[in-house]
């Protein structure tokens with residue numbers, strides 16, 4: 001078995017890929033340092049060739065992996081050097097289990113979007129099954145970069161693109177703490193500890209161990225130490241700072257400049273505060289071997305970590321692991337990932353604030369033994385419990401689980417609607433209910449190819465011209481009841497369906513009428529619409545700036561539709577709008593922000609087609625004086641995810657009773673501003689990665705399937721007498737015998753519907769078969 005297989009890169013590739021793209025571009029950007037100041041333009045110019053080398057090098061890694069890969073192996077790609085690798089691997093073998101872990105921070109999407117190859121990099125990382133970061137912050141930034149830059153949906157589990165989920169999670173790394181604890185017992189280390197104690201006797205030892213990298217804040221650390229010496233003359237001959245600065249990436253000009261800068265500062269301070277026999281700073285431009293490092297950690301009184309940004313910072317963990325005897329103090333930058341894990345025991349500082357760091361040095365040096373002990377125990381417990389072994393096991397086990405879950409999800413993709421069976425069962429049944437969506441279900445297909453020159457299109461959705469004849473035939477069949485259930489306003493449904501003998505349910509079922517009767521409302525009474533006013537401005541803002549987009553104020557929702565706008569620009573605007581909605585004016589309101597394929601909609605939590613179907617069904621049964629149970633249900637639509645509860649309404653245990661409460665007649669739907677504002681529902685957020693979804697509060701319409709006696713379909717509170725009356729009226733209206741239920745999603749693959757149809761053309765051809773009975 002081979003443990004390590006090298007990938008040989010030639011010098012030019014190393015220069016362009018490792019020194020160039022990785023360490024001169026990605027590294028500073030991911031650490032919020034921006035591109036190197038002096039050669040910014042040159043870097044920008046060489047960007048494409050460096051990225052080409054980056055991809056080439058990643059492909060070379062992929063080729064080696066592919067050569068040695070055996071079925072069932074797990075491939076774990078590490079760090080910003082290999083962001084393109086997951087895609088290369090998956091392109092070769094889509095069944096490979098691929099994980100990717102980033103050891104650096106992932107910056108805010110505002111930084112990532114400045115990268116010319118921003119989309120390509122994100123997409124290739126998303127090819128992995130599992131993507132891991134040290135902290136939730138980094139994971140959240142990654143998800144929001146995917147949302148903002150690629151326009152794909154962030155979910156509580158990760159990032160979802162066309163039904164494929166890339167799991168994104170935080171896996172804070174640890175160290176092999178036992179290795180450090182055991183090293184302290186080695187005689188050679190004990191001897192070294194003794195020497196160091198003698199060497200620095202009478203002085204407190206402060207320690208910095210860093211690669212000589214801009215992100216480590218070494219100049220800032222030394223300047224803070226100078227300030228401390230300046231302000232505390234009594235400490236000048238009682239403390240020493242040992243700074244180990246390990247040379248790194250020495251071919252990159254920015255690193256060469258840092259070396260001279262640090263040397264200059266150290267020389268100046270030693271000149272200022274040193275004597276003939278002692279200097280306050282011992283600066284070493286080299287690395288130490290493991291045992292020497294452990295001895296140094298063990299004799300240290302105060303460790304100083306001042307990273308300006310740091311993915312995690314293992315030095316802080318290693319220091320803690322070696323301090324069981326001494327219980328020294330850790331001063332730790334709040335910009336290191338480690339601050340989240342070791343913050344309880346460390347003194348956290350902003351490394352840019354030299355005054356604060358100097359004060360923290362004084363605090364650490366003067367800290368009582370009792371407080372040091374307490375702080376150390378917090379951190380020692382963490383470091384010894386959350387080890388590197390645990391980290392690796394967790395990542396790999398999560399990767400295996402993710403792959404299994406993904407297989408289950410794919411296998412759950414529903415089949416095509418079995419049209420022959422559906423037609424046959426329709427013909428054999430005696431009381432059928434057809435629930436049909438409108439937009440993209442019964443309408444003519446709209447060209448949304450996004451061609452900028454194609455700007456003049458018909459704006460209003462129209463009924464599919466080939467449907468009219470079949471719809472008339474179906475509506476005229478006494479054994480068939482048809483409901484068109486749409487998000488559209490009542491006027492739109494009136495315009496398209498007034499001539500048919502059917503039921504119309506507008507605004508996701510909030511308004512209902514039979515085409516021979518008047519509109520009535522099924523709206524729950526206590527809907528909170530207080531948020532509408534503050535949101536109207538946001539919707540107006542984006543409508544005014546997005547030609548041919550439309551903003552509609554519906555009774556229970558606000559909708560912005562960019563179906564007829566330039567699709568690319570519409571998408572861009574939608575991303576900005578969503579970002580604003582998730583974090584801005586309504587982040588505390590009890591509303592759902594629903595992202596459609598070309599729309600953004602905001603509505604109160606619980607206003608869904610599924611929640612309304614109960615009340616609609618009650619009204620239909622009551623009005624048509626049905627005498628036999630409905631024995632066939634077809635529910636077809638291009639419904640938004642939130643509205644898919646209409647499919648599941650009839651699943652898995654079919655409801656037998658239906659609410660018989662009558663709806664309230666109305667003259668016309670009222671605008672939200674005219675309604676009395678009811679009291680607000682308390683809001684809860686569901687978690688860091690799901691800013692767009694709120695944990696649903698109990699739906700305004702009670703769930704039909706929670707018991708056998710479904711007496712409450714409306715949220716209006718009835719008197720006890722009324723409830724009794726309703727109970728008497730309740731009877732079994734559904735008798736579907738399991739297989740006589742056909743729920744069918746149009747143009748979507750991830751759905752809770754039982755079956756799929758591709759487009760409204762397919763709906764038309766299927767309905768024609770029902771109408772003709774063939």
Ligand SMILES: O=P(O)(O)OC[C@H]1O[C@H](O[C@H]2O[C@H](CO)[C@@H](O)[C@H](O)[C@H]2O)[C@H](O)[C@@H](O)[C@@H]1O
Nearest residue numbers: 079080103104173211248249310311312313314
């Ligand atoms: O070999 P170099 O190019 O000189 O760089 C050394 C490593 O530096 C980076 O380390 C990061 O990983 C640590 C462990 O997860 C983390 O604690 C630290 O904050 C990071 O900076 C880099 O990411 C590695 O790839 C390099 O090998």
Ligand SMILES: O=c1ccn([C@@H]2O[C@H](COP(=O)(O)OP(=O)(O)O)[C@@H](O)[C@H]2O)c(=O)[nH]1
Nearest residue numbers: 209211246286287288289312313314315318
């Ligand atoms: O002379 C030295 C100084 C440091 N290190 C190791 O370098 C690593 C630095 O990791 P850290 O996460 O602190 O920062 P990075 O350098 O990875 O950004 C630690 O494991 C140190 O033990 C080392 O091997 N020899």
